[in-house]
Amino acid sequence: xxxxxxxxxxxxxxxxxxxxxxxxxxxxxxxxxxxxxxxxxxxxxxxxxxxxxxxxxxxxxxxxxxxxxxxxxxxxxxxxxxxxxxxxxxxxxxxxxxxxxxxxxxxxxxxxxxxxxxxxxxxxxxxxxxxxxxxxxxxxxxxxxxxxxxxxxxxxxxxxxxxxxxxxxxxxxxxxxxxxxxxxxxxxxxxxxxx
Numbered sequence: 488x489x490x491x492x493x494x495x496x497x498x499x500x501x502x503x504x505x506x507x508x509x510x511x512x513x514x515x516x517x518x519x520x521x522x523x524x525x526x527x528x529x530x531x532x533x534x535x536x537x538x539x540x541x542x543x544x545x546x547x548x549x550x551x552x553x554x555x556x557x558x559x560x561x562x563x564x565x566x567x568x569x570x571x572x573x574x575x576x577x578x579x580x581x582x583x584x585x586x587x588x589x590x591x592x593x594x595x596x597x598x599x600x601x602x603x604x605x606x607x608x609x610x611x612x613x614x615x616x617x618x619x620x621x622x623x624x625x626x627x628x629x630x631x632x633x634x635x636x637x638x639x640x641x642x643x644x645x646x647x648x649x650x651x652x653x654x655x656x657x658x659x660x661x662x663x664x665x666x667x668x669x670x671x672x673x674x675x676x677x678x679x680x681x682x
Contacts, residue, residue: 491623494607498627501606502635509563509672510599514635516571516665517592519658523644526637528585533632535589539596540603541625547604548617559601561676566595567669574662603628 501507502514517536521529546552570591607624643661646652 490619494620494623495627495630497607498603498624498629499631500627501603502628502631508668509567510602511635512665512668512672513563513567513570513595513599514632515639515661516567516574516669518636518639518643519571519574519661519665520577521640521643522647522654523637523640526640529636529640531585532589532592533629533636535593536596536599536632537625537629539593539598540600540628541596543597543600544604544607544625545621547601548608548621552601554601556605557676557679559598559605561673561680562598563602564669564672564676566598567665568673570595571662571666571669574658577658 502510517532518529543552547554603624607620610620639661643657646657647654
């Protein structure tokens with residue numbers, strides 16, 4: 488149980504921390520177009536993201552796939568830039584046809600999973616059973632993501648419905664913050680690709 492708690496807290500802190508700003512920006516971009524009343528759709532989106540990052544996290548830990556960490560660290564902010572940019576082209580926010588967004592979110596989850604794998608892989612001993620650490624780390628990540636997403640959704644609900652802020656401008660504000668942050672991380676990390 489001690490191992491579960493350790494890896495759960497580590498997964499949690501990898502999301503709910505200023506050091507995880509790139510992942511927080513991705514969650515902000517992903518949920519910018521939604522309100523609290525759309526939480527079911529968002530849970531499905533987060534599940535698609537979870538499936539993606541769980542798959543690459545597990546495959547990487549079990550040494551089935553290999554990747555260059557500098558490329559992963561560059562591609563993570565690229566996912567932020569793409570997700571935030573797409574929000575500016577939404578004509579309405581009714582979210583009726585979500586198939587493409589679910590698929591794209593799952594693909595982006597694959598990339599983020601590679602980033603998570605780089606972190607946890609360093610702490611696991613070769614002889615250690617990794618199923619429990621992998622599961623508890625993943626549950627910690629998910630718990631952190633759910634808390635962050637619900638805070639964003641609740642804030643959006645209050646700002647749009649209680650304070651009367653125009654929804655389009657709120658979506659653009661959140662997406663703009665995510666876009667600028669993603670561009671910053673992408674540009675700083677592109678320099679590492681050359682070295």
